[in-house]
Amino acid sequence: MNRILVPVDFSEHSANALEVAAQLAKKTNAEIMVVHMLGISDAVLTKDESQSFMEAKFYMKLAKKRFAEFLDKPYLKDLKITETVQNYTVFTEIGQIAKENGAELIVMGSHGTSGLSEIFVGSNTEKVVRSAEVPVLVIKKQRSDFKMEKVVFAFDFRVESTEAYHRAVNFFSQMKAQLHLVHVNLPGVQFMNTTEIQKDIDGFIRVAHHGELPAHIHVAMVSDYSVEDGVYNYAKKVDADAITITTHGRSGLAHFFKGSIGEDIANHVDLPVMTFKI
Template sequence: MKKILVPVDFSEYSEYALEAAASIAKSQNAEIIALHMMGLSEAVINKNESKEVYEAMYYLKLAQKRFEEFLDKDYLTNVNVTDTVYNYKNFNEINDVAKEHGADLIVMGSHGTSGLTEVFVGSNTEKVVRTSEIPVLVIKGNPKQFLLENVVFACDFEKESIRAYQKAMKLFKGFDTNVYLLHVNLPNERFRSTSEIEEKVREFLYQADLGNLDALDNVVYVADYSVEDGVFSYSNKINADAIALATHGRKGLAHFFFGSVGEDLANHSDIPVLTFRI
């Protein structure tokens, strides 16, 4: 891993993301790119009138000054940090910024939601998770020393998830992470017998790992009333450092595997959530 992109709005949540990114950067000898998006209207940017020009310059200088204060953190000592300001207003465009800078990971802070009936639709974090072709790490609270020693990768073990699985395993290999591959069996139309699940998982790993079935030793089977409950329960049981998921990148509430599970987990989990685009 060489570069980590951290979108910054100067809130405490983006500081949580920055601190987590700093821990990762130190362990991987990576560079942090701190990104602030001003969101000025095209009218302000394109007009030649002095008032609009001065307004744009004012906001740019303000962002630069706030960066100086925001990046003055002890945990950034010995970390190579580059700050950059874009005028994008749409957070969907962060994917383009990440690719432009060659970022390997996006780290974002999010306050999420507290109640299971609430939905974090339309948030900046949700937009980035939905559109990013690059893995996105969502940090919900103060990470202190962020680690990726034990990670739960929740998977449906469908063929369309193979690419996301391969991306995840490649990233985790660089961290020497213990990865627990989790399948949640539900008491509904998705219910399968133990032998059916085991055969499905075996076929998935045989194809994903090119015939190598060593990962079978890391597969965990859990039965619960919802995927979210099963993932939470097992992740808390092993004190996981993060939950990893595959995402479809679709619009609306059905853009994650198993419906809105990815969104629910990213919003309601205090454990960091790492998403990989299918």
């Protein structure tokens, strides 16, 4: 991995993301690109030219000063860091910045507290997840000992997900991570028996791996009352370091995560979540 992009607003949440990015950068010898969305309002930009220039200059100087303070952290020592201030107010631009600068991963902080779907929906993080072509890793709390040795991948084993699946497999191979593909069987109209589920899994493996699953990839079938419950309960069972999902850009995560999330599940939502766009 060559470059990791970290959007920051100088908050505790973005500091948590930066610390995780630093740990990943050390493992992969990557550069970190730190981006601050300055977001000068239209009201400022439409003032007369001289006043607009002076105010923009002031905000830029202020941002650079805050960068100097924000990046003065011991875990960034010996890492290559580039910083940029962009006058964007729309967070969908983050994906474009990543693409233009060759970033292979975006790491973002989040303060989501109401379950996995609520980490993203209606937030700046959700906007980045929808629009970014590169994977997005969402961090909720400080993780000074972050690792990716064991990852749970909530997966539907559909052929349309093959490309995103391969990108995920390649990424986690770089991390030398053990990958657990989890199919959650739900009650009601979505219920499938073991034979039906296994047929879907076998069919996908034939397409994705020519029938032979790599040794570091494991498949599990679990039954639960919601996808969220099944994923979190399995992640807890195997002591996973992170959870991975695929998402469609047009519909965000709503197609995958439906229904309410119990309070006990919300309490475990602090696991890092990584998304790969289909």
